Amino acid sequence: MIAFLVVAAIAYFCVIAFWAWDILSAGGAANIGLGVAILVLPLIGLWVLWAVLRNGFAHQRLVRLAREAGRDLDVSGLPTMPSGRVQRAAADELFASVKAEYEADPDSWIATYRLARAYDYAGDRSRARTWMTKAVGLERDQR
Known part of the structure; x- marks a missing residue:
């Protein structure tokens, strides 16, 4: 398509x-x-x-690399709304744990990628785009 x-x-x-x-x-x-x-x-x-x-393509590359490393953000066990989106309280809990992981290693592109995904699940798309761009840059620099 x-x-x-x-x-x-x-x-x-x-x-x-x-x-x-x-x-x-x-x-x-x-x-x-x-x-x-x-x-x-x-x-x-x-x-x-x-x-x-x-x-x-850059974002898809990060998804593939994170999955290969076993570090993709798994939300399959979180409760969802009828629309399929993760419930707000569960997304906030996920965000808190992922943010703590990022703060422990802010130079890691995987931690930054996971933070971007957590922002997306929490409903903050503009910050998710900003952090995903940062993750792409970090991964490019680490290559």
Whole structure:
């Protein structure tokens, strides 16, 4: 599904770039300004697409490495709500224990990765993204 969406996005960017080229080739100051502005949009889109894919692959790498090391965060035994999310009290307890583990070894990418996952289970997605980015950097530095 991701491959299909990436191909569709690239095709869409190509169509937009083609339209921008048509407008640019018509000449005139207004057309050139509009064509350049439209041409910038696919470039921004490609950059965003690349950044999202790069982050996704980096996060998947950490998941795989943590599982191989037997250190992935296991929440299968925690109580869940009907939606499937971990109940708040259980997520808070999990977070407290994972945070203590991180504080004992803050330079470990696995501890940082586990903290990011605990933030996610606790419902704090922005901090989870921040800590996952830090975990990716630590793992890259330790490689």
